[in-house]
Amino acid sequence: MGTKWEQELDQMRYSRRKQIMDATFELVLEKGLMDITIVDIVKKAEISRVTLYKYYNSIHEIVFDIQLKILNELSELLDERLKGKNGLEKLKDYFATFITMFQTHPDHFRFAAIFDQYYQSSYPTLELEERYQSYTKQGIVLIEQIIDEGIHDGSIRKGTDPIMMAQILSHITMGTTQRIAVRSEIYKTESKVDSEEMLNYLMTFLASSLAADQPQ
Incomplete structure (x- = not known):
């Protein structure tokens, strides 16, 4: 069992990944996979590209x-x-x-x-x-x-x-x-x-x- 700080960090990472996945899910249903971009995702998730790339290297991974x-x-x-x-x-x-x-x-x-x-x-x-x-x-x-x-x-x-x-x-x-x-x-x-x-x-x-x- 990790420290409180480690648990909070894990929760933050989980929440951020979920935020990115939820935004991508909505975009895929709206526009399909052919027409979405990283820019679309970061705008939808209200995060920076730098933040997204801390968790994912590509749209495919998401x-x-x-x-x-x-x-x-x-x-x-x-x-x-x-x-x-x-x-x-x-x-x-x-x-x-x-x-x-x-x-x-x-x-x-x-x-x-x-x-x-x-x-x-x-x-x-x-x-x-x-x-x-x-x-x-x-x-x-x-x-x-x-x-x-x-x-x-x-x-x-x-x-x-x-x-x-x-x-x-x-x-x-x-x-x-x-x-x-x-x-x-x-x-x-x-x-x-x-x-x-x-x-x-x-x-x-x-x-x-x-x-x-x-x-x-």
């Missing part, structure tokens, strides 16, 4: 920190739900977590969609790539473990490939939620169904399609 923060919030929400249940129930809770996050933080998915589109073919540095992929792999492994557990406890169909299905479910859940979040205003006028109802229907369908026909 954006990746925001994306990882979003994924971490999703992970923490999952940790609260996935306790003491069989595989299928955990899978349902996994799906429900996306719906809850969509209800409470739809802009998280809007940001993630912009992030994925901007970095669709490559990452800016090897360090950021390794850091990000290390985190995303944890999410895929979690789904694999849930499916494998469900196969063994008899709640999920035998013959399901945990590795293949984990990839499929990850793309479907994240991709669909991102698209709905990005086009939420348009869906209100062009779609005959409510966005949340659509997500609920999809998640229920996915869970039922993987459920074992009969208890083992």
